[in-house]
Amino acid sequence: MNDQTLTPEERAANLKGMGCARKRVEDVRFTQGKGNYVDDIKLDGMLFGDFVRSPYAHARVVSVNKEAALALPGVVAVLTAEDLAPLGLHWMPTLAGDKQMVLADGKVLFQGQEVAYVVAEDRYIAADAVELVEVEYEELPVLTDPFEALKSDVVLREDLEGQTEGAHGPRKHHNHIFTWEQGDKDATEAVLAEADVVAEEMVYYHRTHPCPLETCGCVASMDKVTGKLTLYGTFQAPHAIRTVVSLISGIAEHNIRVISPDIGGGFGNKVGAYAGYVCSVVASIVTGKPVKWVEDRMENLMTTAFARDYWMQGKIAATKDGKITGLWCHTTADHGGFDACADPTKFPAGFMNICTGSYDIPTAYLAVDGVYTNKAPGGVAYRCSFRVTEAAYFIERMIEVLAIKLNMDAAELRRINFIKADQFPYQSALGWEYDSGDYHTAWDKALKAVDYEGLRAEQAQRIEDFKAGKTRKLLGIGLTHFTEIVGAGPVKNCDILGLGMFDSCEIRIHPTGSAIARLGTISQGQGHATTFAQIIASEIGLPADDITLEEGDTDTAPYGLGTYGSRSTPVAGAATAMAARKIRAKAQMIAAYLLEVHDDDVEWDVDRFAVKGAPERFKTMKDIAFAAYNQAIPGLEPGLEAVSYYDPPNMTYPFGAYICVMEIDVDTGEWEVRQFYALDDCGTRINPMIIEGQVHGGVTEALAIAMGQEIAYDDMGNVKTGTLMDFFLPTAWETPNYTTDHTVTPSPHHPIGAKGVGESPNVGGVPAFSNAVHDAFKPFGLVQSHMPHDHWRIWKIASGLGMHG
Ligand code: CDP
Numbered sequence: 001m002n003d004q005t006l007t008p009e010e011r012a013a014n015l016k017g018m019g020c021a022r023k024r025v026e027d028v029r030f031t032q033g034k035g036n037y038v039d040d041i042k043l044d045g046m047l048f049g050d051f052v053r054s055p056y057a058h059a060r061v062v063s064v065n066k067e068a069a070l071a072l073p074g075v076v077a078v079l080t081a082e083d084l085a086p087l088g089l090h091w092m093p094t095l096a097g098d099k100q101m102v103l104a105d106g107k108v109l110f111q112g113q114e115v116a117y118v119v120a121e122d123r124y125i126a127a128d129a130v131e132l133v134e135v136e137y138e139e140l141p142v143l144t145d146p147f148e149a150l151k152s153d154v155v156l157r158e159d160l161e162g163q164t165e166g167a168h169g170p171r172k173h174h175n176h177i178f179t180w181e182q183g184d185k186d187a188t189e190a191v192l193a194e195a196d197v198v199a200e201e202m203v204y205y206h207r208t209h210p211c212p213l214e215t216c217g218c219v220a221s222m223d224k225v226t227g228k229l230t231l232y233g234t235f236q237a238p239h240a241i242r243t244v245v246s247l248i249s250g251i252a253e254h255n256i257r258v259i260s261p262d263i264g265g266g267f268g269n270k271v272g273a274y275a276g277y278v279c280s281v282v283a284s285i286v287t288g289k290p291v292k293w294v295e296d297r298m299e300n301l302m303t304t305a306f307a308r309d310y311w312m313q314g315k316i317a318a319t320k321d322g323k324i325t326g327l328w329c330h331t332t333a334d335h336g337g338f339d340a341c342a343d344p345t346k347f348p349a350g351f352m353n354i355c356t357g358s359y360d361i362p363t364a365y366l367a368v369d370g371v372y373t374n375k376a377p378g379g380v381a382y383r384c385s386f387r388v389t390e391a392a393y394f395i396e397r398m399i400e401v402l403a404i405k406l407n408m409d410a411a412e413l414r415r416i417n418f419i420k421a422d423q424f425p426y427q428s429a430l431g432w433e434y435d436s437g438d439y440h441t442a443w444d445k446a447l448k449a450v451d452y453e454g455l456r457a458e459q460a461q462r463i464e465d466f467k468a469g470k471t472r473k474l475l476g477i478g479l480t481h482f483t484e485i486v487g488a489g490p491v492k493n494c495d496i497l498g499l500g501m502f503d504s505c506e507i508r509i510h511p512t513g514s515a516i517a518r519l520g521t522i523s524q525g526q527g528h529a530t531t532f533a534q535i536i537a538s539e540i541g542l543p544a545d546d547i548t549l550e551e552g553d554t555d556t557a558p559y560g561l562g563t564y565g566s567r568s569t570p571v572a573g574a575a576t577a578m579a580a581r582k583i584r585a586k587a588q589m590i591a592a593y594l595l596e597v598h599d600d601d602v603e604w605d606v607d608r609f610a611v612k613g614a615p616e617r618f619k620t621m622k623d624i625a626f627a628a629y630n631q632a633i634p635g636l637e638p639g640l641e642a643v644s645y646y647d648p649p650n651m652t653y654p655f656g657a658y659i660c661v662m663e664i665d666v667d668t669g670e671w672e673v674r675q676f677y678a679l680d681d682c683g684t685r686i687n688p689m690i691i692e693g694q695v696h697g698g699v700t701e702a703l704a705i706a707m708g709q710e711i712a713y714d715d716m717g718n719v720k721t722g723t724l725m726d727f728f729l730p731t732a733w734e735t736p737n738y739t740t741d742h743t744v745t746p747s748p749h750h751p752i753g754a755k756g757v758g759e760s761p762n763v764g765g766v767p768a769f770s771n772a773v774h775d776a777f778k779p780f781g782l783v784q785s786h787m788p789h790d791h792w793r794i795w796k797i798a799s800g801l802g803m804h805g
Contacts, residue, residue, distance in 0.1 A: 012607075015544060015606070024689075038214075039294050041292070043290040046291070047119050048119070049292065049293040054110075054113045057144070061106060062138055063135070064133065069133045074121040076120060077286065078117070079283065092278055094339060094340040095343070096379075097166075098340065102279065109338070110376045111719055117275075118130050119283045142715065143374050144713045156337065168370075176371060178369070183365040188326050189365075191326030192315055197319070199316050199398065199404070200315045207306050207309035208710055208711060209382070210307060212267055213265050215295040217292070218276060219232040229257070239258070240561060242256050261552065263522065267383045268383065276295065297724060305377070306711055310332075312390065313330045321416075322408050325363065326364065332369050334371055335371060337377050339370060342564070345495050349387055350386025352386075353428075357392060358481045359418060359419065363429055381759075382701075383759050383762040384763050385485055385567075388484055389763045392763045393770070396479075400771055411479055419434065419439060424436045435651070436653070445679060446679045474663070478767070478769055479768070480765075483654075483655045484654045485653055486565055486755065487651045488651065490650060500647065502645050503520045503561055503572040504575050505646075506642070507583060507641060511625060514547065518549075518550045519549070519550075520560010520561065521572040526563070526694065527690045531573075531686045539576075540583055566654075566758040566759040568758075572646070574752070575644040579643055587621060588602060590624045608623075650749050655681050658768040661675040669793070671794065675739070676699060676736055676737070678764065680695060681743045682756065682760065684744065684754045696740075699738055700735050702765025702768070705762070709728040710787075
């Protein structure tokens with residue numbers, strides 16, 4: 001069949017546009033081992049860097065002796081803070097308005113902190129030389145508990161001593177960073193004082209780590225002839241890195257080219273700037289040779305950006321029939337030795353003020369205190385928009401605690417308090433305008449899908465059997481309804497280091513009707529090359545298979561703020577649609593000229609413009625593309641390309657209903673996920689198969705976090721979980737089956753109605769798993785217990801409840 005005889009539906013299907021479960025185009029490369037990662041980059045004469053790191057969590061650096069290391073054949077240089085100081089590079093700015101030592105300057109503040117950088121002819125010599133650098137330390141008292149840190153006389157940040165103002169306002173103590181307040185404190189306290197019922201609990205979301213399979217790394221290559229620095233790296237925001245490198249090194253921005261090649265997972269870990277990048281650039285400038293630095297697993301886990309570590313004290317007020325009247329939260333945020341959190345500038349605790357969740361809570365107050373401790377810096381959004389997973393965990397635990405206090409079914413308590421569909425756009429008490437949602441429909445669909453009533457009946461029988469000594473296994477039903485906030489963001493209130501958080505897409509149509517699109521984002525496994533081509537295919541009627549997508553090269557891609565916080569689809573996806581629409585608008589003029597009618601007399605039909613009322617007279621996008629390059633159309637420039645820099649008017653608010661059914665053995669603390677149901681609403685769905693993959697991956701990371709994954713410290717500040725023997729990373733063995741489902745509530749302000757999805761499963765998954773554990777023990781008196789719920793901690797719950805006889 002040719003184009004003339006295909007129906008519009010058949011022509012649309014041939015495009016593989018939005019809604020199509022198109023196979024990932026990236027996978028041909030990845031499944032054949034043909035990916036091109038940082039460690040695959042090999043340049044002539046390349047040198048290798050490695051760090052001398054502190055074994056102590058808090059110590060004065062008395063001396064560093066490089067002599068033995070420099071004497072080792074093959075060692076080219078050993079850099080210390082003294083070498084970087086004349087260049088002003090011994091400290092670097094953090095994303096949170098603080099500064100951080102690149103190499104230890106007088107003291108160290110966390111175990112694993114970078115003390116010296118060894119450069120050698122190969123990776124093994126560098127590692128050997130690290131052992132030969134002699135560092136004399138004088139141990140100092142260690143503070144790993146943020147509550148203790150706020151009371152202690154020990155000054156962690158001596159460089160800030162006497163400084164009563166920080167980047168985010170007044171500091172109350174020498175180990176205090178900031179206080180961030182949102183909402184109405186007095187009104188919330190008045191509501192709490194008058195409420196029928198108030199539930200109060202401390203909810204701790206422990207310290208964990210994104211742990212991407214590929215660790216962080218870079219190759220810096222300074223070409224002394226052209227004066228151009230090329231920096232390859234595992235960067236989630238290549239343009240922002242280029243600007244930061246230019247600002248701190250003084251190299252003009254046009255002389256810096258940043259390239260993010262294939263990235264093996266980021267999950268927030270690769271947003272920030274690390275000492276390895278700065279040292280590699282300096283080493284390349286000094287030696288005139290390319291320098292590669294790639295972390296090992298322990299370095300990644302112990303020193304690069306952690307996530308969470310929020311102590312959230314909550315109070316929730318309600319009427320006796322369950323209508324929530326107020327929410328109060330005070331969070332103590334452990335930021336480690338430097339405040340290097342990756343949040344938009346005006347949000348030092350990220351979007352934690354989404355903590356009213358999916359509920360219509362009229363009055364609320366949130367305060368967050370940031371604190372320095374002797375732990376690694378970071379505070380990234382590990383597969384969540386900025387601090388949203390903390391917020392969702394907090395509210396979903398508080399709902400469960402309130403349900404216990406009210407003696408009410410937690411599913412019903414949620415239903416009573418959901419924001420109703422006709423309340424959108426909804427103004428939350430803590431300052432957000434939720435764009436769209438239909439929570440009741442999603443909730444009812446989820447409860448029905450798992451046969452919620454049947455499960456509760458089974459659970460009641462199980463409790464009886466347990467009490468009668470017929471079983472030692474409990475059944476937990478973990479409920480969650482979450483609301484995400486993704487797509488940072490409107491430039492008016494979201495920036496990082498002063499760079500507005502817009503994003504961009506440039507599309508060029510070639511004469512023969514194929515195209516290349518370049519974006520300011522960078523995929524780390526999310527499949528952008530597949531899905532963004534689908535948006536273009538639907539918008540301009542060229543097959544997705546004929547569209548190449550390119551990201552991550554600052555010399556070719558338009559400026560953008562990168563990929564994290566599920567912002568790619570809400571922001572760069574919108575830019576893609578808008579650029580495509582500019583192309584279609586020009587194509588309409590060309591089509592009208594070719595068809596010899598007025599512009600207004602042609603109409604769009606899947607992949608062509610046809611004359612209104614005469615559909616047999618048309619020009620396809622392919623015809624139009626060719627004409628754009630070979631016909632001199634009066635008043636029009638040749639060519640067919642467009643660029644869009646998109647500043648979103650609002651965030652998007654994806655949501656979901658997750659239910660976990662878990663069996664728990666009270667004698668061993670072992671758990672088994674019997675069923676996991678995940679309903680996501682991310683508005684218009686671009687690629688259902690990729691969405692499903694995103695949900696599977698995100699729920700698996702949530703399983704890890706809730707059930708075992710943590711960065712744990714002892715009292716000396718030693719990291720106890722610095723290897724994958726101790727840090728729980730689920731394999732296929734531990735990963736349960738998931739059932740995915742969806743509803744579709746488009747975003748009213750996004751050009752194609754899409755919301756982000758990549759991080760929803762982590763945001764919704766963690767409370768679902770944790771609530772299942774709590775729910776299993778609830779009939780025996782458990783109210784609150786801290787994650788991660790590993791076997792030992794579960795055994796301890798059972799023991800504490802007197803279940804071991
Ligand atoms: O920013 P990031 O790519 O991590 O997250 P995202 O914007 O949520 O997108 C993750 C993947 O899911 C991308 O390939 C998206 O295009 C795809 N997606 C989709 O197919 N439909 C949506 N409504 C949202 C995302």
